[in-house]
Amino acid sequence: MAPAGLGTLASYATEVALPATGTWANPGKGGAQADIVITAPEDGVPLLFVEIDNCFESAQVLAGKIDKYMRFCQRKVKDVDGTERPMWRTRWWVPDGRHGDRPHPPLLLVFNRIGPRNPNTVIAQLAELTQRHWQGHDYGGDFHIYDGKLPIVVTGMKQLKEHGPAGAVFRRFGWPHNQTLIEAIGNPCREAYDARKQAEYAARQREHQEELRRIAAQHRDEREASRPVCAGCGTRFTDERWKAIEPAGWDAPRETHPHLCDDCKQQAVTAERQAQQPASDYQEQDQAVPEQKASCWLSRLRT
Template identity: 50%
Template sequence: MVVAVPDSRVPLPFVEVDNCFEEAAVLAAKLDKYARFFARQITDTDGREIPMWRQKWTAPEGRLGDTPHPPVLLVFNQIGPRTAKATIQQVAARTQQHWQGKRSRQYSTYDGCIPIVATTLELLREHGPAGPAFWRFGRPGLQPLDDAVGNPSREAADARARAQWQREKAAAEAREAAEREARRPKCTRCGTKFTDQRWAESEEDAWGTPTDSHPKLCGDCKLLALETERIRKAAKKEADRKRREAAKAAKEAAEAEATHKASGILGRFRR
């Protein structure tokens, strides 16, 4: 039986139900057929090689980088003469090549493996499908189906790695912020630290030429300096104007005096 639940965390389990009549060798042979079926490849319309089963069913590629085959769920109903527990152990031993993952320091990866999960009706009645009723071949103890089919050890390791990366990133950002703050300019007039905008305005261009008229002053002090310079220039301009007017008046007075003297001398000669 194939159960397709696209929105589920276990979207495509293949289910085998056994009443404890079949031998372990028969069940193991079925799993061999599953392995051959899952391994079949076809060429899609884009010229890519894809698993043949994906022509009929849709399922995610796998969690967190794993690319296992769809899971096979073995459900045992203790009616026949064979013991479910013993049969499960024998099937696991005969099919290790299909479910055995590759172990790293923190977790196993299951690329190209079949997640084979076994349970019994008794366990399902006791714990329900969301409870610890499933044994994943190659793992100790019972797990909920979601964990049994997935890779919780890798999820936990990846979560720890993400948390460590976040901590390192935050620490690096804090160091960079502290180093940048230490480089932040201060106003040479009032000692106030520059704002980010004022800092950017005071930066030199690519050729080392200042782009601001007062790169050593904060915004307020720059405005005050500009106003002071404006008043000084206006005062200087006014003083220059007055000097020019005074010089012009003095020149006109001197010319008038010279004209007056010349007129007096000519008058005496006429008499």
């Protein structure tokens, strides 16, 4: 059974001009021509240029072709909205990528051993001749940044037919071992670094949230320990009662029973009113007697 491929028939275009000058319809001199252009974003390959070599050309000739690919990738034009952007982005969609780490679309070189040249020798020479185009910048030993670089990947036609894009038969210039196509055109070390940093950040966030919960619980415990207790019944004050006895503004009414809960305060107020009631009645009766006497004297004077 043949290995799975990439995309659909519509994902492939052949003999595609990549103009360094001129237009898409009328390319000028100095540009490249891709044998195949693959656009299969659903399979993790948004844009891939493919150059097939039948082992007749020297490393120097292939290096000249790669120079043309680089010139095309570096070319910028104004898009329909007036914004200047890389020319290839006016035709194909590719995710923007990370700021400060946006390589050019990758180039896959497929060596078909028909001619007399040894592809292994050519590949070694080609990697050295084009190093300025593909070599990234080391980022603290964790990964490389390939901003403005051209990822160059090589494989053999026989291996490609046998294993397909999912097989570890692709070697990216600058890497010591073979990878799958998706790994080779990507930046797995950067992705692993980002995933690790994201996990560390998530762990710090969890620790921070846990610390906040611990502090909040400590504050609640301290507050509960200082919650007033009713001097009458011994129950703890409710939040509303506690707030009511706290000092307010200078013009706020003064709390009359700050040591009692609401129920005990109500009972105390009622008891105080009842205790004051007999004295009030007595004063009213005492005041009524002189009024009666005065009334009698007035009646006598009138008679």
